[in-house]
Amino acid sequence: MLAIRNISPLLLVVALTGCRLDMHVQPRQNPLSKSDFFPDQRSARPLVPGTVARGDLRDDTYFYTGKIGNNPGDYMPFPVTKEVLERGRERFNIYCAPCHSRVGDGNGFIPLRGFARKPPSYHIERLEKAPVGYIYGVMTEGFGAMQDYSAQIAPRDRWCIVAYIRALQLSQHATLADAQGHPIPSAAPEFVNPGTGATLPRVKPATPGAEHEESK
């Protein structure tokens, strides 16, 4: 009886230490460490061929490539709404306007300051007639001196930009009838906050015509 009383706390200590060690030293690999288990000694295993990450099945090829077979298609893969155009305008002004300018005439400030090549205006006949899938393809694969934007701009946003470029192209040949009664030139916007140059101006929402101004 005396012996058991003396031993049991000792056992408890040994048992607990064992648990702690098990939790600390786990059968796992540090990132990119060497493995003795696999013949190629890489603990980071390559993807199993033919597997697709959940939510990453790109079966809608037109949406991701803008192509039907080998040729650019000429339809939007989703309906163009005002929200789509506004998203396109925002993304265009961030990613494309520095070179192509906000109206798309190719006089952005980067080419004006000596970029290797001046981009063509979007308002030349060839690009006005180019199918939407072609413009999507330029962003996805790059074109000549222009790098591709597939890493920076998600596929849906690329389509939003395409829709906005079409709107820019239309804007260059707009007639009074297209303005549908809006006063021309439109009334000057009223600002909630004129912006500092580093921040964009915020336009008063209810002002007629304000929706055409930068509001974000």
Ligand code: HEC
């Ligand atoms: C760094 C400057 C730069 C940026 C940013 C840029 N481009 Fe370009 N882009 C060019 C240049 C330069 C060309 C002409 C390339 C050539 O002919 O080698 C061009 C050409 C084009 C063309 C015409 C292709 C043709 O058939 O002539 C399209 C369309 C186009 N860009 C769309 C875009 C879109 C959309 C974006 C934004 C996602 C964008 N670009 C961003 C520089 C740029």
